[in-house]
Amino acid sequence: MQVSKEEILHIANLAQLELKDEEIEKYMENLQEILDFANIVNNAPVDGLDVTIGANEAKNVFRKDEVKLFKDIDSLLQNAPEQTNHMFKIPKVLD
């Protein structure tokens, strides 16, 4: 499959990335090369095989739904670039 510039821009947008012109060129080339290699999965003898989503048998793991308080709010929020009154601060989203 041929990767186009439009596709790279579309994908970057989905991934919330802004690419510079030289990055677009580079990633187009890289993605093409990697996908050409990755295409061999399409020649693998997998007819009738189920998909595997995890390394071990998929089973539900239950525990009691109990509220546990994490009291050290300061240490959680210290990583926020901006905060106010113990809340993450972002720019206004509605006018």
Added chain:
Amino acid sequence: MDITELTVHELQEKIKNKELNIKQINEAYIKRIKEKEPEVQAFITELTEEGEKQAEEIQTRIDNGEKLGELAGIPIGIKDIICTKGVKTTCASKMLENFVAPYDATVMKKINAENMIDLGKLNMDEFAMGGSTEYSYFKKTKNPWDLSRVPGGSSGGSAAAVAANMVPWALGTDTGGSIRQPASFCGVVGLKPTYGLVSRYGVVAFASSLDQVGVFTKDVQDCAMLLNVIAGHDEMDSTSVDVGNKDYTQALQKDIKGLKIGVPKEFYGEGINQEVKASLETAISKYKEMGAEVEEFSLDIAKHALATYYIIACAEASSNLGRYDGIRYTYRSAEAKTLKEIYKKSRSEAFGAEVKRRIILGTYVLSSGYYDAYYKKAQQVRTLVMNKFNKAFEKYDVIVTPTSPTVAFKLGSKSNNPMEMYLSDICTVSVNIAGLPGISIPCGVDSEGMPIGMQIIGNKFCEETIIKTAYAYEQETKFREKYKPIFKK
């Protein structure tokens, strides 16, 4: 006697005999870090001052007659992807340059419960994406055997720090070979446990269905000891498996008569360096001499597994790294004015080129129109790889391959060619795809004196078998007595 040359079990012996105390041991390691770090560059955050204080405290407690565990006061190094409360955890990324975790990872809690001393956070490829540690935002770690070469990756700092005797052992993580390949490049022992044996809680996620925490040590006995500390079920990680508590040091036995070793011929063919191949063949002959039953067989999965790995790992990474939004995790672009700009500019400025490359690939294979052709196909190939391993383990106790197709390569030689870098994972990724345990131990050196690693793969939760296989070989061949890193300039 150079204290930093000793393994942990040797240190314990000397502590018991009152030849050494905790203070002396930590002083020796701290001195060694000061000496060697300028050329090796293995640490992102050094904790030597804190370590010195902790060593004094532990020494005082011991002197006061307090009964502490056998690992109390033993130094350790931690890959900078494992969360440490109150100490930066950067993942070698500009994105997390100032991130301080509000809690300890479960493995860190276990290390702290033993009163071990964390001497620092170790370098790695950004978010564990890479095979040379050259993709770290902060620094390029050098291989202690030859400073012009890479230590491997992504846990290159951990491997180099152990090889350079800056810590006696270290923790790393392995998603596609990130423990075994650097262990091989640096001539140390590296174990990736079965998926689910060790908790991933508090370990920054790269590819959640493949990531696993493991150990770097100087020898196999230390490997079993450190695995004893970190293994175990954790309710904070729903993929963690309860297999009961085992003492892996029970597996340290030299007798391997009748052990069935499978040698998959495809792992010795195209792309494998001749000296690596020759060294493995010598090791396999040794196993025969020791009484193992060796048989060559076909396991034609390496290329399919590699393709599958890059599809699945990148898909999971693109999702896992979605959380870095410029709001919660320290970095925010100074240019951003709107919410949308906060996302886009922060991510574009703070992720390195390889991370962006993998996010783009992962987003691509998950996007509509390509999902079936790549992601779903890869998940089916994952089943195929597992089936083939299951079949092999009906016949063999362990599978032996090279850990990496080559010895450590020169700095800069692959960092601009992603596909070439990815191919250096060809011997290791299938183990992660199938969720199996694998250990790399040194089995020789090439004509330039660079260490060569042998990978021993076991069936799920059969760590004892690979530890025993590795131990028997190590005791017979004594690599550490013959070869040492020389810090070649």
